[in-house]
Amino acid sequence: MDNKLTKIRRTFAIQLTTKHKLKLHIPNNDSSDSIFEIFINEMSKQLHNKLIKQDEQLLKETNRNSPLFIQRKQLQKDIDDFQILNKRQDVRTIQQISERVEHMAMFNRKYDTTQIESLLQTNKQSQSIIIPTMKSTSVSCPYRALCCELVDRLNWPSELFAPEYDRCFCKTCYPITLPNACQGNIGNKYPIIIPRNWMKFGLKIDEVQAKIHQIWDKWAISYHGTLPNAALSMIKHRQICLPGDTLLDGTKLIIRPGHINGQKAFFTSPTIRYAAQNHYSTPLEFTSQIDKYVYTAKIVLRCRQMPGTFTIQGETLNNSQINGTDFCDIIPDEQIEWKTDKRGTVIFDGLCIRLKRVSNQTFNNNTIDQTYFNQK
Ligand SMILES: [Zn+2]
Structure with missing residues (x-):
């Protein structure tokens, strides 16, 4: 896999971990490929489990406009996008996903994995933390995050x-x-x-x-x-x-x-x-x-x-x-x-x-x- 795609895949995995509040330890930037692969495998597994859980909850949900439907749709899209990166076949879509990941990373300008890690550590006790990268002070402003x-x-x-x-x-x-x-x-x-x-x-x-x-x-x-x-x-x-x-x-x-x-x-x-x-x-x-x-x-x-x-x-x-x-x-x-x-x-x-x-x-x-x- 070329360098850029490796980087995008890692960044995307970190973004998804924080976005979906997965209970995962994010490796440091300089961690080896094998450590990142373990992290990515675990991330994919957790996303799938989350999807199964949401499907179970949705069986009881009658309101088609419920937030859970939206959440499920987003989760599915993220899983699909990550699989596209894994397969490395659809060049055009990979390009689009890459740009989106970069766009998001740029928006979290001072985004670095140690910071997210420490945020995750700090908030381990709290179940209510949502997307710590967006909420961190390094991110320009909360309004901007919402607009993004x-x-x-x-x-x-x-x-x-x-x-x-x-x-x-x-x-x-x-x-x-x-x-x-x-x-x-x-x-x-x-x-x-x-x-x-x-x-x-x-x-x-x-x-x-x-x-x-x-x-x-x-x-x-x-x-x-x-x-x-x-x-x-x-x-x-x-x-x-x-x-x-x-x-x-x-x-x-x-x-x-x-x-x-x-x-x-x-x-x-x-x-x-x-x-x-x-x-x-x-x-x-x-x-x-x-x-x-x-x-x-x-x-x-x-x-x-x-x-x-x-x-x-x-x-x-x-x-x-x-x-x-x-x-x-x-x-x-x-x-x-x-x-x-x-x-x-x-x-x-x-x-x-x-x-x-x-x-x-x-x-x-x-x-x-x-x-x-x-x-x-
Ligand atoms: Zn602002």
């Missing part, structure tokens, strides 16, 4: 992401003392409004396009609120889709309710607060496996838009203002919406996630992220 969990759950192709551009704008990572807006690059006359309380995941963009159009220097930053499947569809199309377009999957794009009829246009906003309005970005329910809380999640695409190719206008959604005040303290409501029908002038460079905890609901409630999966 949601994105992981979306299960989008890892090739789409550019983790080096991930950025969290939660209160801890982007404190209130920092400015609400910043100056664009030279040549970009549009203000950049900080998406406070959102986590941005970098998306890869086409380098040729970026160079030809000097996208990083000149294009404006805007936001487009949407549903996960529509977002993924547009990212895969590599361009915006307008009402009336026939999509890759053969369906015809219609104007969503609440929008002006007959208007074939694509709407964005320089402020994420407007783009995240419910008409654009329908909230999803999401139950975290990390803290077991129920959240409403919103998804907004961050766009780069060619200057001078869009109309700046006031809001087109009725009664959507927030308590009669402006959406943004920098952009007046009369300029809150950007409208375009030019396909090549918008690209997507970020996936923004916002989570809001639904009071103190936990797993015991039947509200579950299944609502999201049903929309796929």
Whole structure:
């Protein structure tokens, strides 16, 4: 097995051990191959046993939306993915799994096995410890961890992401003392409004396009609120889709309710607060496996838009203002919406996630992220 795959397999095994709270001693990084093989065998065995146990519990479960079903589905996927790494046949899938593992490892930036080990030791007595790597202080922030969990759950192709551009704008990572807006690059006359309380995941963009159009220097930053499947569809199309377009999957794009009829246009906003309005970005329910809380999640695409190719206008959604005040303290409501029908002038460079905890609901409630999966 080549070096990289060996490393990925080890990292993945460690990630699964912590994710599924297995009672296992994680070997040090410099442990021999044979020690790692013993560890990996034991990890696989424990995962299988866990699956059998869950199947037994599920026999008594009648609610198809119960968290156990979701847990079981995730566990099965992890087992399958690990087997794919073991078999070393499906190169393409191995590549995808590797990138996901690396993405996760990168997100646990200071991730090292000794730390996890000590965390596991400390928490041996406590059954309630969940994913210690995510909870450890070395991990950037808990909000980021939750957003990562949601994105992981979306299960989008890892090739789409550019983790080096991930950025969290939660209160801890982007404190209130920092400015609400910043100056664009030279040549970009549009203000950049900080998406406070959102986590941005970098998306890869086409380098040729970026160079030809000097996208990083000149294009404006805007936001487009949407549903996960529509977002993924547009990212895969590599361009915006307008009402009336026939999509890759053969369906015809219609104007969503609440929008002006007959208007074939694509709407964005320089402020994420407007783009995240419910008409654009329908909230999803999401139950975290990390803290077991129920959240409403919103998804907004961050766009780069060619200057001078869009109309700046006031809001087109009725009664959507927030308590009669402006959406943004920098952009007046009369300029809150950007409208375009030019396909090549918008690209997507970020996936923004916002989570809001639904009071103190936990797993015991039947509200579950299944609502999201049903929309796929
Ligand atoms: Zn943060």
